[in-house]
Amino acid sequence: MTAETVTSYEMLRRLVAFDTTSRNSNLELIDDVQAYLAAHGVESMLVPNDDGKKANLIATIGPRVPGGIVLSGHTDVVPVDGQPWDTDPWTLTEKADGNLYGRGTCDMKAFAAVVLALVPRFKAADLKVPVHIALSYDEEVGCFGAMRLVERLAAELPRPRACIVGEPTMMSVVNAQNTATTFFTTFTGFEAHSSMTHLGVSAIHFAGEFIHWLNVVQDEFAARPRTDIDLVPPHTTINVGTISGGTAGNILARECVLLWGYRTTPGEDQWALERRARAWLGEVLLPRMRAKHPAARIETVSRSAIPGLMPEQNEEATQLALAWSGGNRTHAVPYGTEAGIFRAAGIPTVICGPGDIAQAHQPNEFLAKSQLAACEGFMDRLIDWARRQ
Numbered sequence: 001m002t003a004e005t006v007t008s009y010e011m012l013r014r015l016v017a018f019d020t021t022s023r024n025s026n027l028e029l030i031d032d033v034q035a036y037l038a039a040h041g042v043e044s045m046l047v048p049n050d051d052g053k054k055a056n057l058i059a060t061i062g063p064r065v066p067g068g069i070v071l072s073g074h075t076d077v078v079p080v081d082g083q084p085w086d087t088d089p090w091t092l093t094e095k096a097d098g099n100l101y102g103r104g105t106c107d108m109k110a111f112a113a114v115v116l117a118l119v120p121r122f123k124a125a126d127l128k129v130p131v132h133i134a135l136s137y138d139e140e141v142g143c144f145g146a147m148r149l150v151e152r153l154a155a156e157l158p159r160p161r162a163c164i165v166g167e168p169t170m171m172s173v174v175n176a177q178n179t180a181t182t183f184f185t186t187f188t189g190f191e192a193h194s195s196m197t198h199l200g201v202s203a204i205h206f207a208g209e210f211i212h213w214l215n216v217v218q219d220e221f222a223a224r225p226r227t228d229i230d231l232v233p234p235h236t237t238i239n240v241g242t243i244s245g246g247t248a249g250n251i252l253a254r255e256c257v258l259l260w261g262y263r264t265t266p267g268e269d270q271w272a273l274e275r276r277a278r279a280w281l282g283e284v285l286l287p288r289m290r291a292k293h294p295a296a297r298i299e300t301v302s303r304s305a306i307p308g309l310m311p312e313q314n315e316e317a318t319q320l321a322l323a324w325s326g327g328n329r330t331h332a333v334p335y336g337t338e339a340g341i342f343r344a345a346g347i348p349t350v351i352c353g354p355g356d357i358a359q360a361h362q363p364n365e366f367l368a369k370s371q372l373a374a375c376e377g378f379m380d381r382l383i384d385w386a387r388r389q
């Protein structure tokens, strides 16, 4: 294979064409990237998941010395199921409005596309410290890939100085982010004919009470907004993402499962709300269910937990990213990213990438084409810095 020169635009088209919805394997994309890197003389290491159907990729350009920069992105995207798209989500489509449409254009294949397209520039630059490319799987379903990726990266690479997670921030520097924690809570009631409500316990009705309780708690948070941090919305948020249960219109439902979670603001106790919810479920709701039938149960299991990002821990990464982006201030974001996982491994990390989070996860997701050039400018300044170290 000869080393191809590919523009960021062409590389984005190539990455978008892989349907890497989190439920699918990402290996076709990873194999393509690995072959592309190999053609440019860049070796990469794969870190697979348990069943081998997905993999993270780690590649280093430059000397294997400490003090390098990790450029991190996730390869998976959220589903397009049921969304009204005007164009094929897997075909990058440029429109007259200057936007590039396609699933993953903004969240977040554009960052990887720019990094990969610039591989020849990184190679030619005689870097004094390395650039590490880190591509993960399963970010959108709980950052499961990044946990393995960061473990391997921390174990096998010379200690990096900073990590840039290229989630969409319109190339502004984000150094504070919320946590993200999710749970499955299973309500088990007791089936009865729906006319005989005194004989059974509807799991759905009690799950509904829990949802109501979550709404009340959410209103409490909203009534006490943070004023010390620039964050929208300025409080912890709660969401019930899915609900399933029941079998028929005339049966009290035996089971109801909620997938729910919350995002605490930077610096808040990530686990306080879990403790509070467990206490309310166990001490208030369960006794009421059991009063109707002793077989009733409520079980809550942890599904995912992404650490947040506190601003003051990231001094150097922040200064570097501000210099490379040309920005003069930092921002906070309410969504969780893989940044907290790198940070938890002791790697100073900030978020800075092309695209606007407002377009993420939407039908007709798009990237303003000018964001590709903005991200290339960031990388050029990074290269300049890395060759002067």
Ligand SMILES: [Zn+2]
Binding pocket: 074, 107, 108, 139, 167
């Ligand atoms: Zn993302």
